Amino acid sequence: MHNSFLIGAGALFANGCTCDKTAASTESVCSKDKPTVLYLGDSALKGPGAYLTGIMSFHNIAFDYLPTREKFTDPLLNNNYSAIIMSDYPARNFSPAQLNAIVEKVRAGMGLLMIGGWTSFAGVNSEYTNTILSQILPVIMQQGDDRVNCYQPCLLEKASNHQIIDSLPFDRKPPAIGGFNRVTAKNDAATLLFARRFEAHRKAGVFKLTPFEKPDPLLVVGSYGKGRVTAFATDVAPHWVGGLVDWGDKTITAQAPGANTVEIGNWYAQLFANMINYTAGRG
């Protein structure tokens, strides 16, 4: 079951959904019910946006959606979102005043989740590094390109106990990812997952895999004022999501209205649902 629907809108206005139906876009999603989270980014529902919208539809998380190509609009600030998710949503889509307003809303209790990608964190070119979000996210972003592509194995490694990850078999069945944004956890934040890369080679027909000495923070949580702030430094969608997208003992077929169908692992879906629900203040 899901509780959002597709509108032909250039922006989305929840709590009554007075959406601008005259605008060109056909890919914003506006929740029929009281919205809980606002999801920004990941191109489009017929592209990478199908993953997280599919997960939220499957897990009954009400959401509004704005694709990458649409700028953030001031009326969105009037909606009482429990969390905003930014995932490959370019910083230039916000005005400085809008980012300031988001910071104030987090201070007052709204959650903020940033998910990795080429236009998340620093990304290709210091996307969010020099914005005010650097002051509230639980990680220190790099100057310049922070992208790490892993053509050899990179496994998620549990760093500490937390409600987001405790129900999931990270030790028994650690999943692989394909890349991540390199960030540093802030001193007052908690690193829940690391990315542990491996060097692999084969000699006399035998593979040898050796873990890198130093892992990278992958899932980091913190707070700013009354709001929870979460950084997940790999992508929810291919290619960086890697094997994680299939992580599970069951395959889920999920589809948000207007989005592509996705076939995903149940543990993968649960991880993101837990991340969103925690950041939104649940539990």
Place this chain on the structure above:
Amino acid sequence: MHNSFLIGAGALFANGCTCDKTAASTESVCSKDKPTVLYLGDSALKGPGAYLTGIMSFHNIAFDYLPTREKFTDPLLNNNYSAIIMSDYPARNFSPAQLNAIVEKVRAGMGLLMIGGWTSFAGVNSEYTNTILSQILPVIMQQGDDRVNCYQPCLLEKASNHQIIDSLPFDRKPPAIGGFNRVTAKNDAATLLFARRFEAHRKAGVFKLTPFEKPDPLLVVGSYGKGRVTAFATDVAPHWVGGLVDWGDKTITAQAPGANTVEIGNWYAQLFANMINYTAGRG
């Protein structure tokens, strides 16, 4: 440098390029010069098709392109392609007569390369299993769903020497993939690469990775009449391509006309260029 260009065409006709410019599609590509290979599938140039078209543009392989949603047309049979590449191109896009004609062309010397995906080999539902291509491809396809998703590491393992792979560092730097079509090599075919899956777990803070006992054929070459037939049982594009897409000691930025830009590893690009050139009869 590349030698193909974008046309607004529903089908493509090379050697003079008398393309049907009245048709709806804007994503067929028609070579200006004498075409060498015909690439069928992978959705679109603004999607997964950007990878192989980018590789061929970068490596100066002339090609015509037909996206997944466009049916194969008889005039294509009149073009003297040195090879046809089918990559996630649904079997229903061919008539039985067209598949018969392709088999005859391979017998006479044209190459055929099938690249893996959800509508390659058996795919989701016996896509090519019961077609005449099963008689000429170098692998035995499964009945029903042959898809293997790997949320834990899966490495490419060199099985024998061959011009497609000998210049590439498979032993020194084996790349990871995210999944593949499960096929069996035919007796008269040569398996060049296996997919070797690993079971990973973590105990007392230490990762243990154990290779599966039995690997799966991933790159298999054979011949039919005078033609070379090649099966590569994972995808050229995310998500199955996994880390392989970044395999290299240099990052290449490649773009075919009308396609998205892709950032890819130089060894990854070389592997596919070698595969295409070999199948097309070069070397």
